[in-house]
Amino acid sequence: MTDVIIETHAPLLQARDIVKSFGPVKAVRSISLDVRVGEVLGLVGENGAGKSTLLSLMSGTLAPDSGELMFNGSTTQFDSYRAATESGIFRIFQHQALVPNMTVAENVYLAHEKAFTRFGIISQRRMVQKTQEIFDELSVDLDPTAELDSLKFAERQVVEIVRSLAQARLLGITHPVILHDEPTSALSREQIEFFFDFVRRIKNQAAQVFVSHRLDEIIELCDRMVVLKDGTVVSVQNDPTALTEKEIHSLMVGREAERHTRAARTNDETEPRLELSGFTGEGFSDISLQILPGEVLGVAGVVGSGKSDLGRAVFELGQGATGTLKVNGVEPARQGSRAGIRSSLGYVSNERHRDGIIAGMSVSHNISLPEIGAALGPVIVSGNRETTNADTAIKDLNIKAPGPDTLVGNLSGGNQQKVLLARWITLGSKLLVLDNPTNGVDVGAKAEIYRIIEGLTQQGVSVMLISDDLPEILSMSDRIVVMKDGKVTSTVAVDVTAPPSEVDLVAAMV
Numbered sequence: 081m082t083d084v085i086i087e088t089h090a091p092l093l094q095a096r097d098i099v100k101s102f103g104p105v106k107a108v109r110s111i112s113l114d115v116r117v118g119e120v121l122g123l124v125g126e127n128g129a130g131k132s133t134l135l136s137l138m139s140g141t142l143a144p145d146s147g148e149l150m151f152n153g154s155t156t157q158f159d160s161y162r163a164a165t166e167s168g169i170f171r172i173f174q175h176q177a178l179v180p181n182m183t184v185a186e187n188v189y190l191a192h193e194k195a196f197t198r199f200g201i202i203s204q205r206r207m208v209q210k211t212q213e214i215f216d217e218l219s220v221d222l223d224p225t226a227e228l229d230s231l232k233f234a235e236r237q238v239v240e241i242v243r244s245l246a247q248a249r250l251l252g253i254t255h256p257v258i259l260h261d262e263p264t265s266a267l268s269r270e271q272i273e274f275f276f277d278f279v280r281r282i283k284n285q286a287a288q289v290f291v292s293h294r295l296d297e298i299i300e301l302c303d304r305m306v307v308l309k310d311g312t313v314v315s316v317q318n319d320p321t322a323l324t325e326k327e328i329h330s331l332m333v334g335r336e337a338e339r340h341t342r343a344a345r346t347n348d349e350t351e352p353r354l355e356l357s358g359f360t361g362e363g364f365s366d367i368s369l370q371i372l373p374g375e376v377l378g379v380a381g382v383v384g385s386g387k388s389d390l391g392r393a394v395f396e397l398g399q400g401a402t403g404t405l406k407v408n409g410v411e412p413a414r415q416g417s418r419a420g421i422r423s424s425l426g427y428v429s430n431e432r433h434r435d436g437i438i439a440g441m442s443v444s445h446n447i448s449l450p451e452i453g454a455a456l457g458p459v460i461v462s463g464n465r466e467t468t469n470a471d472t473a474i475k476d477l478n479i480k481a482p483g484p485d486t487l488v489g490n491l492s493g494g495n496q497q498k499v500l501l502a503r504w505i506t507l508g509s510k511l512l513v514l515d516n517p518t519n520g521v522d523v524g525a526k527a528e529i530y531r532i533i534e535g536l537t538q539q540g541v542s543v544m545l546i547s548d549d550l551p552e553i554l555s556m557s558d559r560i561v562v563m564k565d566g567k568v569t570s571t572v573a574v575d576v577t578a579p580p581s582e583v584d585l586v587a588a589m590v
């Protein structure tokens with residue numbers, strides 16, 4: 081950790097009584113808050129509490145219905161994200177806005193090449209030099225000439241933040257506002273340390289807001305914390321370290337989170353639901369494992385260990401892979417994901433935006449998609465059944481949506497994730513491959529999802545739970561396989577009364 085002497089500053093960005101509704105949904109009801117240079121302000125709240133809407137209002141993607149934004153002491157109105165960045169407000173998303181096959185320096189000055197152009201020629205040398213200067217100043221040990229692709233995810237995130245600082249300087253702005261929107265959800269613990277260290281190091285350079293569902297991270301990183309509930313600020317805490325996760329959660333919802341404890345597997349069927357032997361494909365090799373009916377097999381490993389590749393390959397029934405894959409004792413034809421669905425497999429990917437959700441479709445259509453997608457011929461899903469299924473899912477998974485016809489793109493991130501899970505539950509899949517299924521889901525909803533998974537396993541559903549969330553994998557799994565460099569390096573049986581510690585699991589992972 082780097083020690084930084086923090087200077088105190090006047091508020092850089094202020095929201096005053098800001099209000100935003102979407103039709104009947106009051107996403108933000110009269111919120112006022114200050115963001116200051118020298119601090120990281122944590123923003124927490126349940127799924128749908130209004131965090132993303134507030135960030136969109138502060139960064140010009142949404143206009144408030146009423147209320148005002150003050151930047152540097154003057155009332156401001158940004159009519160686009162571009163206008164906000166030109167004033168020095170940057171939002172950093174989980175899905176990085178970087179260009180993979182360009183160099184680090186080119187990414188840092190993306191869309192600002194003009195500053196390095198003379199007589200129509202871009203001076204790469206000056207761009208690299210400027211990037212190196214800023215890296216030196218911020219003690220960033222990265223090569224400006226490296227291709228972005230060669231960097232780890234957390235390093236790319238640092239490049240994105242440096243870009244905000246560098247571009248602000250080009251525009252003559254001394255202190256930008258940096259809005260970190262759930263930046264850690266795709267990071268391993270080691271990468272989180274690296275990222276946090278950098279965020280702390282730039283405290284005096286920018287005013288930073290940090291949104292996360294991981295309350296331990298809020299306690300670890302943030303100097304102040306604002307708790308949102310139903311679009312209002314319900315609490316401002318000047319020292320989050322004085323609180324426990326449980327206390328923060330009770331501020332968020334008005335009750336304390338229950339820690340999930342699981343009953344041991346009761347199913348006594350012995351024919352494996354899934355059996356892999358010598359299973360080899362892109363990103364993993366020689367995998368041998370079994371999952372029994374009603375069993376949760378946790379798959380742990382650092383980012384890049386091959387666990388996500390393995391999960392996807394199982395769902396695709398080993399298309400393009402070698403070795404044995406059996407579902408219920410039979411080797412199915414390796415025909416990809418549609419055939420996987422027909423073999424009663426369900427899959428939640430860790431990239432909900434890339435291969436999960438269809439934002440422009442309703443909740444009910446999103447839920448019935450696999451049924452339609454997997455069919456060999458035309459299929460009729462009655463509108464009534466679709467609506468009933470969606471109504472049930474909304475109730476069971478506590479999806480915050482006005483109704484089954486709501487477009488999924490209009491739901492908060494965590495609620496979109498619940499819609500993805502609902503697909504497979506509705507379809508009655510017997511083997512669920514879940515890759516970080518509670519990514520972006522709040523603590524309360526997580527407990528609901530765990531209860532649902534447990535209910536499914538009691539009905540004989542098997543689960544391959546791939547997760548970077550160690551408490552999740554430890555509390556949900558009957559057995560855990562640990563992967564490293566594409567191979568299974570150990571298998572741990574979990575005794576529900578005395579599960580292994582996180583430290584033991586991490587030691588096996590690295």
Ligand SMILES: Nc1ncnc2c1ncn2[C@@H]1O[C@H](COP(=O)(O)OP(=O)(O)OP(=O)(O)O)[C@@H](O)[C@H]1O
Pocket residue numbers: 102105106107125126127128129130131132133134480481489490491492493494495520522
């Ligand atoms: N474009 C939109 N159209 C309609 N409703 C919307 C839209 N964007 C957000 N909402 C609604 O506004 C409310 C607040 O959503 P928001 O995305 O701000 O929550 P959040 O706190 O960021 O949640 P999460 O933690 O799940 O990301 C939710 O009820 C959501 O469904």
